[in-house]
Amino acid sequence: MSINIVTLVGRVGGDPDMKYFEDSGSVKCKLTLAVRRRSRSSDEPDWFNLELWGNTAEIAGRFVRKGSLIGVKGSLKFDTWNDRTTGALRSSPVIRVDQLDLLGSKRDEAEMMDNNPDNF
Structure with a gap:
């Protein structure tokens, strides 16, 4: 048995990079995601490259x-x-996203703090 499941929560590093394929009608979205490790004392996040396809890409x-x-x-x-x-063989890790959850933006968080600081 083998399992390949990745679950991440973090902040998006840039606006989505969308690519539409006319011949197949598919759509692809690339994102970068900054994730902080609990055990790491540094403020530097780990960065992940994400790839989303189809409806998930459209939503992103x-x-x-x-x-x-x-x-x-x-x-x-x-x-x-x-x-x-x-001519050397190169490789890069990519997370192929199947499920996307929209959790908010820094602006949403700031607006909530301004409206009701007791929530945090």
């Missing part, structure tokens, strides 16, 4: 922006390619 394109707090569930995969200059 409409509602996710830089700074949005999101939760994702998916699987780890590796994109591989040959380096153009050296």
Whole structure:
């Protein structure tokens, strides 16, 4: 038996990068996600590359922006390619997102604090 499940919660590092494929009608969205580790004393987050397809990608394109707090569930995969200059095989880890949860943005959080600081 093998299991490949990744669950992350963090803040989006930039606006969604959307790509539409006319021949197949598919849509792909790329995002970066900053996640802080509980055990790490440093303020530097871990960064993850996310890939979303289809309806999930469309939702991200409409509602996710830089700074949005999101939760994702998916699987780890590796994109591989040959380096153009050296010909060496390269790879990069990517989280293939199956489930996207919109948890809010920094602006939403700030507005809640302004309206009712007792909530935090």
